[in-house]
Amino acid sequence: MTAQEVVFTLLGAVAVGSAILVVTTRQLVHAALWLVVSFGALAGAYLLLTAEFVAWVQVLIYVGAVVVLLLFGIMLTRAPIGRMPRGGPDDPLDSGNRWAALAVALATAGVLITTLVHGFSDAVIDLKAEGGGAEPLGASLFRTWVLPFEVLSVLLLAALIGAIVLSRTDIGPRDREGRR
Amino acid sequence: MHALYPLVVSALLFSVGVYGVLARRNAILMLMSVELMLNAVNLNLVAFDALWRDRLHGGQLLTLFTIVIAAAEVGLGLAIVLLVFRNRKTVEVDRLTELGEARRDPAEARRGADAETSAEPVAAAREGDGP
Amino acid sequence: MIALVSLTIALPFCAAFAGMLLGRRLSRTLSARALPAAGSAAPDAPTTPLPAVVPDAAPAPGDEARVPELSRLAGPDLALRRLPRNGPALIAIASTALATLLALIVATTVWLDPGTREGTLTLVPTGTVDIAIGLQADGLAALVGLMVCLVALAVQIYSVAYLAEDPRYCSYAAFVSLFTAAMLLVVYAADLLLLYVGWEVMGICSYFLIGHHWEDRANSRAAVKAFLMTRLGDVGFLIGIFALGIGAGTFSIGGVLDAVPDLPAGTLTAATLLLLAGVAGKSAQFPLHTWLPDAMAGPTPISALIHAATMVAAGIYVIARLYPAFWAAPASLTVLGIVAVISMVGSALAALAQTDLKRVLAYSTISQLAYMAAGLAVGAQTAAVFHLVTHGAFKALLFLAAGSVILVAGSNLLGRYGGLRRTMPITFWAMTVGYAALIGLPPVSGFFSKDSIIEGARHAAATAGREGTGDTAAAVPDIPGGAAWAIYIALLVTVGITAAYAMRAWLMTFFGEQRGSFQAREAPALMTWTVAALAVPSAVLGFFGLGAAELRPHLVSAGLALLWAAGGGAAAYLLWNRDPARDPADRLGPLRTVFDRAFYLDELYAALVVRPVRAAARAVVVADRRGLDALVVGTAGWSRRAGGALRRIQTGNAQSYLTGLLAGVVVIAAGVVILL
Numbered sequence: 001m002t003a004q005e006v007v008f009t010l011l012g013a014v015a016v017g018s019a020i021l022v023v024t025t026r027q028l029v030h031a032a033l034w035l036v037v038s039f040g041a042l043a044g045a046y047l048l049l050t051a052e053f054v055a056w057v058q059v060l061i062y063v064g065a066v067v068v069l070l071l072f073g074i075m076l077t078r079a080p081i082g083r084m085p086r087g088g089p090d091d092p093l094d095s096g097n098r099w100a101a102l103a104v105a106l107a108t109a110g111v112l113i114t115t116l117v118h119g120f121s122d123a124v125i126d127l128k129a130e131g132g133g134a135e136p137l138g139a140s141l142f143r144t145w146v147l148p149f150e151v152l153s154v155l156l157l158a159a160l161i162g163a164i165v166l167s168r169t170d171i172g173p174r175d176r177e178g179r180r
Numbered sequence: 181m182h183a184l185y186p187l188v189v190s191a192l193l194f195s196v197g198v199y200g201v202l203a204r205r206n207a208i209l210m211l212m213s214v215e216l217m218l219n220a221v222n223l224n225l226v227a228f229d230a231l232w233r234d235r236l237h238g239g240q241l242l243t244l245f246t247i248v249i250a251a252a253e254v255g256l257g258l259a260i261v262l263l264v265f266r267n268r269k270t271v272e273v274d275r276l277t278e279l280g281e282a283r284r285d286p287a288e289a290r291r292g293a294d295a296e297t298s299a300e301p302v303a304a305a306r307e308g309d310g311p
Numbered sequence: 312m313i314a315l316v317s318l319t320i321a322l323p324f325c326a327a328f329a330g331m332l333l334g335r336r337l338s339r340t341l342s343a344r345a346l347p348a349a350g351s352a353a354p355d356a357p358t359t360p361l362p363a364v365v366p367d368a369a370p371a372p373g374d375e376a377r378v379p380e381l382s383r384l385a386g387p388d389l390a391l392r393r394l395p396r397n398g399p400a401l402i403a404i405a406s407t408a409l410a411t412l413l414a415l416i417v418a419t420t421v422w423l424d425p426g427t428r429e430g431t432l433t434l435v436p437t438g439t440v441d442i443a444i445g446l447q448a449d450g451l452a453a454l455v456g457l458m459v460c461l462v463a464l465a466v467q468i469y470s471v472a473y474l475a476e477d478p479r480y481c482s483y484a485a486f487v488s489l490f491t492a493a494m495l496l497v498v499y500a501a502d503l504l505l506l507y508v509g510w511e512v513m514g515i516c517s518y519f520l521i522g523h524h525w526e527d528r529a530n531s532r533a534a535v536k537a538f539l540m541t542r543l544g545d546v547g548f549l550i551g552i553f554a555l556g557i558g559a560g561t562f563s564i565g566g567v568l569d570a571v572p573d574l575p576a577g578t579l580t581a582a583t584l585l586l587l588a589g590v591a592g593k594s595a596q597f598p599l600h601t602w603l604p605d606a607m608a609g610p611t612p613i614s615a616l617i618h619a620a621t622m623v624a625a626g627i628y629v630i631a632r633l634y635p636a637f638w639a640a641p642a643s644l645t646v647l648g649i650v651a652v653i654s655m656v657g658s659a660l661a662a663l664a665q666t667d668l669k670r671v672l673a674y675s676t677i678s679q680l681a682y683m684a685a686g687l688a689v690g691a692q693t694a695a696v697f698h699l700v701t702h703g704a705f706k707a708l709l710f711l712a713a714g715s716v717i718l719v720a721g722s723n724l725l726g727r728y729g730g731l732r733r734t735m736p737i738t739f740w741a742m743t744v745g746y747a748a749l750i751g752l753p754p755v756s757g758f759f760s761k762d763s764i765i766e767g768a769r770h771a772a773a774t775a776g777r778e779g780t781g782d783t784a785a786a787v788p789d790i791p792g793g794a795a796w797a798i799y800i801a802l803l804v805t806v807g808i809t810a811a812y813a814m815r816a817w818l819m820t821f822f823g824e825q826r827g828s829f830q831a832r833e834a835p836a837l838m839t840w841t842v843a844a845l846a847v848p849s850a851v852l853g854f855f856g857l858g859a860a861e862l863r864p865h866l867v868s869a870g871l872a873l874l875w876a877a878g879g880g881a882a883a884y885l886l887w888n889r890d891p892a893r894d895p896a897d898r899l900g901p902l903r904t905v906f907d908r909a910f911y912l913d914e915l916y917a918a919l920v921v922r923p924v925r926a927a928a929r930a931v932v933v934a935d936r937r938g939l940d941a942l943v944v945g946t947a948g949w950s951r952r953a954g955g956a957l958r959r960i961q962t963g964n965a966q967s968y969l970t971g972l973l974a975g976v977v978v979i980a981a982g983v984v985i986l987l
Contacts, residue, residue: 012189023200073258077265101202107977109195116187123183159252166259280963
């Protein structure tokens with residue numbers, strides 16, 4: 001086991017552990033914060049895999065934007081803040097589906113890991129610090145991947161408009177008399 | 181580095197995300213779990229990019245795209261959640277069962293019919309609150 | 312010739328459908344065209360095929376008592392004027408009249424040049440024994456066919472007035488036409504199966520016509536009873552036809568009769584006995600006769616048609632047509648004779664006590680048909696057919712006259728009549744002729760026919776014991792002497808009873824004081840003149856029999872029969888004369904009830920057949936509901952419950968759906984991983 005593997009194992013353990021906390025914690029805000037930890041550990045893992053630009057983007061967008069957005073969502077939906085006791089059908093966080101969900105998740109993990117171990121038991125990543133920086137990625141992006149990039153911009157625009165239309169109450173279909 | 185490390189981590193993250201999507205009742209928590217699953221995919225992409233030393237950096241760039249799409253998805257998802265909350269005064273996904281079979285209890289059904297005729301968001305939300 | 316015969320059958324047949332489909336439209340067209348001229352046109356339009364008589368009893372205006380009657384009686388009278396505009400009636404009468412003309416031509420041809428004319432229209436191959444759609448005309452068929460046509464014509468004309476106000480006249484006239492066509496088919500058929508077709512069509516027509524006034528539940532019950540009783544016999548009849556046809560290798564009547572000498576006696580006896588079952592059903596002989604009195608629920612002209620020309624005559628006709636086969640099976644003839652004896656005496660006694668005029672006539676029909684059956688049983692075939700024809704004439708007359716009386720009196724009950732002699736003179740004289748013929752009084756037709764049957768029976772009884780003693784007269788079938796004597800005595804006794812009940816009905820209808828509250832007057836002209844016209848053949852038909860040796864009156868039989876008749880008639884008259892207001896039948900004491908209920912046969916059948924069948928039906932219903940239905944309903948219930956169980960999964964909860972989806976994906980993926 002090399003040093004890289006040790007570090008990666010630690011980062012992976014942090015990521016998976018905080019992810020488990022995200023889906024099991026009894027406090028909504030804590031879940032969002034544990035998500036930050038998990039995403040941060042993943043950014044570390046990206047760095048380790050020589051994808052430094054992706055790692056920074058991960059930190060910027062996920063940790064910076066997405067989690068903040070989720071926190072705003074928590075506030076706007078007046079979600080229960082604070083520690084929620086685990087309590088049957090009125091539990092605001094976990095549904096009664098929990099045990100089925102656990103079984104499905106374990107089965108998924110089993111199938112995935114079995115497959116991966118079967119398929120990649122002898123694959124070794126040769127880690128060299130090249131190609132993960134902003135410059136080669138940008139060159140590749142604006143040369144080879146420029147078309148998906150532009151399409152993505154259209155997608156973002158559509159999502160933007162959609163989010164505005166959905167969240168504003170004064171926009172909607174006219175009723176029969178032509179009033180809003 | 182052995183390729184199995186990032187792959188197994190991503191598989192575990194994905195499974196945790198699956199559990200979260202299936203087990204969490206709060207819509208925002210579900211969105212978080214979806215983010216976990218997306219991140220597992222991202223990790224996979226980056227790991228394979230490194231494994232096969234792609235000269236075009238397809239894995240890393242796709243990861244970037246995924247992150248962008250995830251950001252858009254979260255934005256839209258939150259908008260939908262807010263809309264649901266505004267109409268129903270709840271974000272508990274297992275209470276949003278209007279598309280299911282009508283309930284057997286006649287009193288319940290009558291109340292449901294009343295709620296439908298009044299067509300008031302509040303009434304609909306109360307109906308959604310019902311057991 | 313055969314073309315004429317087939318046309319005779321086809322005319323009423325087509326008229327039935329034409330009348331049903333176009334009758335109303337024709338009525339409308341005619342009345343629409345006649346309306347502008349209605350003011351000036353004479354009421355008796357020249358198209359009427361009948362003597363248009365101005366109603367003779369037009370009530371004087373100002374006679375208050377007659378005013379309410381006016382509206383009721385004016386209706387039938389108006390029918391005469393409306394006849395040219397009555398579409399269904401025009402179609403039916405025109406076709407029946409044409410058929411009568413054709414039947415007359417056929418009969419004349421056969422009379423001038425005797426012999427059987429046979430023709431096959433087509434041959435239906437069946438694989439084993441072919442069915443020939445063939446017709447034949449010999450003396451018997453031509454004679455009976457003519458009688459059928461004449462009676463049907465009389466009934467059609469009479470019905471115009473009798474049922475003038477009926478809302479379903481259209482279907483009525485059509486069914487009468489169909490009935491006539493079916494009877495003509497039976498008469499002219501040259502093939503047993505073709506005959507059976509007509510036989511069955513008659514059955515269904517009688518059902519519809521007896522139930523004509525189906526609004527009353529009793530009428531539809533009577534119709535169902537008639538249908539079921541005759542059907543019971545028809546089962547045997549059909550099997551009998553098969554036995555005969557397969558035994559002879561052909562269904563053609565001529566072929567069957569030719570093959571009779573070669574058939575084994577057992578087959579012949581079985582087949583003829585089975586045929587007798589059908590005959591007993593159709594001709595209303597004991598034990599299947601109970602439908603006939605109930606069939607009086609139908610309109611009176613229908614009773615006339617059923618009793619005189621069609622239906623009941625068919626049974627006797629079939630025996631006469633297949634007579635050689637019966638001749639070769641003496642056991643069947645003996646059974647026929649015994650059945651005839653029971654029917655004859657029993658129904659005559661029942662007729663003695665009936666309070667309903669039509670039921671009296673109905674029982675008299677059973678009795679007279681038994682005469683014919685007895686005549687056939689003792690070998691007097693010609694006499695029996697002769698009686699069939701004369702009976703057709705006088706029974707049609709009696710029924711139509713009774714219809715006039717019923718229409719005027721507004722009741723079927725004998726107790727409501729009385730003293731109609733003066734107010735209904737034409738009906739009175741016509742009915743007198745009819746009763747005389749029924750009793751068998753000398754100058755009228757019934758005397759000759761009845762006398763020749765009695766003579767035949769006497770001959771059979773006298774020669775029964777003596778085998779092969781060279782008798783010069785008509786041959787006698789090989790029936791036991793006892794049976795022959797029983798038939799002879801029963802015939803004579805029945806003459807007496809017939810005289811008694813005929814005298815009773817006659818006296819109670821036309822003599823004494825009027826007992827019901829109705830305005831006595833002559834019936835509408837159309838009806839009265841039809842009845843009067845029928846009185847002529849009833850009176851003089853007998854003289855035609857003088858041409859044949861076996862139909863001439865014989866002194867001994869005639870004397871004995873007249874003696875019995877005089878005795879019966881005198882007894883009835885004496886009983887009546889003591890108190891004309893009372894029913895002479897009351898003197899019978901407790902026997903009266905027994906006779907009135909026809910020896911409780913209906914009750915016996917109800918106890919022996921109807922109730923067990925009903926109980927069995929109820930048991931079947933229960934078994935059906937608890938057994939079969941339960942299985943079906945149970946299947947439905949179980950599927951429902953299974954559906955309900957599956958329904959519970961459809962909660963509308965997206966999370967549980969997603970759980971199921973992912974679980975399925977995992978299972979599939981795991982399967983792929985493990986298997987590949």
